Amino acid sequence: MKTKLLLLLLLMVNGILAQDTILPLWPPGNIPNHVKSSEKEIHEQKEILRISKVQVPTIEVYLPSKRDATGEAVLIFPGGGYGILAYDWEGTDIAKFLNGKGIAGIVVKYRLPSNVSQTDKKYVPLIDAQRAIRLVRSKVEEFNIQSNKIGIIGFSAGGHLASTLGTHFIEEVYQPIDSIDKESARPDFMALAYPVISFGPNTHSGSKINLIGEEESSELSDYFSNEKHVTDQTPPTFLLHATDDAAVPVENSLLFYKAVKDKGVSATMHIYPKGGHGFGLGLHDEHLKDWGKQMIDWIESLR
Structure with missing residues (x-):
């Protein structure tokens, strides 16, 4: 009986500690553009964990040991066409990779555009993204990171x-x-892996429709065509893409590279001849598997 009780206590403590790594972005009852509804978050675990209909956005924090920590942190935005989040494939797996390099990896479970549970849905992912980096910056001492070494990486959408x-x-x-x-x-x-950049001719139609709707609006398309909004204050940028990407054309990365270059922003770009779309860490591809190391080398060059 005592053994069972001890085991139960250990499980409870482990559960509490694990939950300490997951922080809500917003105080309870104070989530911008949120509407109470019957919509509920869905988790589907097959080859990868797909999360949809996010109601309570969070950050999940993975910290390296203090002895290995570089002071850098990277917020991770998984892809999924603004319809789902490929949460482990382009989220927690990336965080663990970064931890192995001494970098804090912080997965952002951001809300996906919804006509049911949100008002003005097109701004909701950006609202959560701004809040996420602010939340991380407010906890630099707790996370053992430096406020001027907080970057981001996003995959596809x-x-x-x-x-x-x-x-x-x-x-x-x-x-x-x-x-x-x-x-x-x-x-x-900022690191961008096979990213959707433009809502122009080379866009990924699913991402565009999910974010701004099916009705064509040149004003909204321009607003979310991010190559048109680069300034000299845009962060140093790392771009990664495959030429044969049939889902998100490589022109998206090319457009953004030209835009940052024209503004004098430091940038590097790696274009692979093959790889398709959504290759994550690319560990099973002899050519793609080193892109993570190239990104780490680039981050180190910024120090």
């Missing part, structure tokens, strides 16, 4: 969200609610 944050970080897209919102939302560096 998560790359669109990351590049939106990197080009629209100064815009007020929600009313400040507490002291966290006094923190800067500007990333110190």
Whole structure:
């Protein structure tokens, strides 16, 4: 009986500790653009964990040991066409990889556009992205990181969200609610993996429709075509894409590279002849498997 009780206590403690790594972005009852509804978050675990209909956005924090920590942190925005989040494939797996390099990996479970549980859905992912980086910056001592070494990485539609944050970080897209919102939302560096960048001719139609709807609006398309909003304050950028990407054309990365180059922003780009779309860490591909190391080398060059 005592053994069972001890085991139960250990399980409870482990559960509490595990939950300490998951933090809500917003105080209870104070989530911008949220509407109470019957919509509920869905988790589907097959080859990868797909999360949809996010109601309570969070960050899941993976920290390296203090002895290995570089002081850098990277917020991770999984892709999924603004319809789902490929949460482990392009989220927690990336965080664990970063931990092995001494970098804090922080997975952002951001809300996906919804006509049911949100108002003005097109701004909701950016609202959560701005809040996420501000929340992390408010906890630099707790996370053992430096406030000027907080970067972001986004994959596919998560790359669109990351590049939106990197080009629209100064815009007020929600009313400040507490002291966290006094923190800067500007990333110190930005990595974009096979990203959706433009809502023009080379866009990924699913991402565009899910975010701004099916009715064509040149004003909205321009606003979310992030190559059009690069300034000299856009963070240093790392771009990764495959030429044979049939889902998100490589022109998205090419457009963004040209835009940052023209503004004098430091940038590097790796274009592979093959790889398709959504290859994650690319560990099973002899050519793609080293892209993570190349990104780490690039981050180190910024120090």
